[in-house]
Amino acid sequence: MACGTRARTTGPGKRARAALWHPRRWTGSLVLLLLCLIAVPPLPAIQDVIEVQHPRAESTVKRRGEIRGWEGTALTLQTNGREESIPNEIIVRIETAWSEDYLAGQRLLEERQFAAAVQPLAKAAAAESRPWAASIIRADLVRALSASGNDFEAVQQFLLILDRDPETRFMEFAPLAWDSAMVDAPFAALAQQCLTSPKPNIQLLGASWLLGTAERVTAVELLGKLKQDIRPEIAHLAAAQLWRGEVPRATRTQVDSWLRQVERMPPGLRAGPLLITGMAYARLEEADRALLALLELPILHPNDYRLAATGLSRAAALLATGGDAGSAQRLWNELTQRFPGTRWATEADTQIGKK
DSSP states (O other), rough: OOOOOOOOOOOOOHHHHHHTOOOHHHHHHHHHHHHHHHOOOOOOOOOOOEEEOOOOOOSEEEEEEEEEEEETTEEEETTEEEEHHHHHHHGEEEEEOOHHHHHHHHHHHHOHHHHHHHHHHHHHHHHHHHHHHHHHHHHHHHHHHHHTHHOOOOOOOOHHHHHTTTTTTTTTGGGOSOOOOOOOHHHHHHHHHHHTTTHHHHHHHHHHHHHHSSTHHHHHHHHHHHOOOOOOHHHHHHHHHHHHHGGOOOOHHHHHHHHHHHHHHHGGGOOHHHHHHHHHHHHHTTTHHHHHHHHHHHHOOEEEHHHHHHHHHHHHHHHHHHHHHHHHHHHHHHHHHHTSHHHHHHHHHHHHHHH
């Protein structure tokens, strides 16, 4: 019998059964089996694939190996026992093994079933043994929780990301408070704990949610210090958080200055600051400028579900106030289609029902 093939057998008679149990025949069969096992090479280990931008061309190249870590500004890939650091800015995408729970959660996110996506994503994050992969799953979980209106749980999950990767590349999805936000006692207690952390990202998260509480003075003071941080993402976001308190009295010159600052920020960090800028222009009755800022959110930041929906909602309200009922209706319809089941879609349904 050739190695790796399967023989077809029929029910043997007495002689055939005796022949099958003959010692010499069994010795020969065992030797053949051992030879088969030796001859068949072991299955190759499943490799991760990293697609990166070619340094001197517009094409991409793929590198294979095992991802050993992905924190801060670079991914660590091990190939043939050698480790290589790959900067985030040249990584186009990765291919790796994911659990069924994570794949199910991703599908639900793509279908905009945010609340339904929470459970499989949470299960996948808890079961994931690779810390770098768990952070990727948690970033999606944060987006699902934020879109579902579960800000407290979103902050808790993001803190788990920051705990192991203070320089995380997921700051663009940080669940900071941008729109007017109310926090209950447990949420305020968690935010206060964040203020005592030695990590600026965590301090920023806590101060953001305390701006609308009795701890506002402490939060403003801390944000003023973080605005001077050497890390651009911390400094930019801290400065924009401080704008929230200035919206009611900001002048046109100030808001124009904010917009110029937004344009200097990395694209991934602009969503929240754009929302504040749009709100300030709306208060100044600069409707066109306000709409430009607010509608950039769903157009340029569609994966930040919470802020994209907020931008659409505020733009629709602004159009309705200005008398453009038709355009407002189109935006409310878009809200219900793109963000079903969220509080923004519920508000849009209410407005549509009034027409």
